[in-house]
Amino acid sequence: MVLLELSNVNINSNPSLSSNQPEQMQFVEEVGLMFELAGLPRMSGRIFGWLLLSSPQRQSHGQLAEVLQASKGSISTMTRLLIQIGLIERISIPGERRDYFQIRPNAWSQMTKQRMAQITAFKELAAKGLDLLKDSPPVQQQRLREMHDLHAFLEREMPLLDQRWEVEQQQQLKRETVS
């Protein structure tokens, strides 16, 4: 039996040809560019962008390839990447051969985690630099000191900010269920 894949039912059917709502495709493309700016492959951004809009939220490997006009290989590689950095998850359904992907509930907190890693790396690099200048006068060290202290500060503060966000989220949710 042949199973038809349908994406974005009744909003934008016709998954093929990427003639699929030009505005939506433009959005997808923009997300791609943003990802690129952030140092990730453009195609990974396209996938993420499409998964932000798609209905249903979960999309199969094949659907992604068709909508985004990309090769199966590319979809395979990029979904693996996105899963690895925690932005999407793979959904497998018993009795279904194909895999589905969807955005992870708290995808963005993964982003901040990555950012945190970078901050820590900067802090440690600065420490390394300071070690090289340990016999130099403080004036010489100042540039690296500033770099170090700022990143130590951020390393301390970002998680707190994250927490505050969680709390605000919860309250938002509560307010919605009340009204």
Add this chain to the structure above:
Amino acid sequence: MVLLELSNVNINSNPSLSSNQPEQMQFVEEVGLMFELAGLPRMSGRIFGWLLLSSPQRQSHGQLAEVLQASKGSISTMTRLLIQIGLIERISIPGERRDYFQIRPNAWSQMTKQRMAQITAFKELAAKGLDLLKDSPPVQQQRLREMHDLHAFLEREMPLLDQRWEVEQQQQLKRETVS
């Protein structure tokens, strides 16, 4: 008359050949890699890395080219980039023909400014996406809503964090002058 350029006097003289303190060069290289990770050209990172260590803090165009074993062209392009994004500044001395470069006093706040721009861009992209889904049920919108609200939150909070950092910096400075 010939003017000799000296960098890192009495710590690491011998500016040539980049045999210039292998550890320092390794540090420079690591900063280069970090910059690359952040989407900037590696050479711009090398320049920045060297300017974090160099003594005197200001280094001429020619010194940079020699220490980093890079072409004049590359130095010219990359210093322009670094100036443009606010990480270094050009120092010109009256009666001196050559230009000097050094790290800007508050270089890192420029970094956060850039980061802020990115956050805003993400927020606006999410808004654009939400507009495309304005006739969809809220469940569909949720992914984009989260993306939007988080970035709006960060857009609000990051400047405050920055302020707190400034304050902490000042206090640090005061404590130092007392002791």
Add this chain to the structure above:
DNA sequence: TTGAATGTTCAGTACTGATTGAACAAATGG
């Protein structure tokens, strides 16, 4: 005015890294 020192610009090169497409693997159903 010429020559030396310094910078910039830009065309060409080299390299990296994304993307494709084909070959392969695995699972499913007849």
Add this chain to the structure above:
DNA sequence: CCATTTGTTCAATCAGTACTGAACATTCAA
């Protein structure tokens, strides 16, 4: 067991971009 669907892997291609080197511009000094 075979054909079909689905997904992965990997070699080859393609595109973008960092970097070089040479030509040109500018400034200063003799």
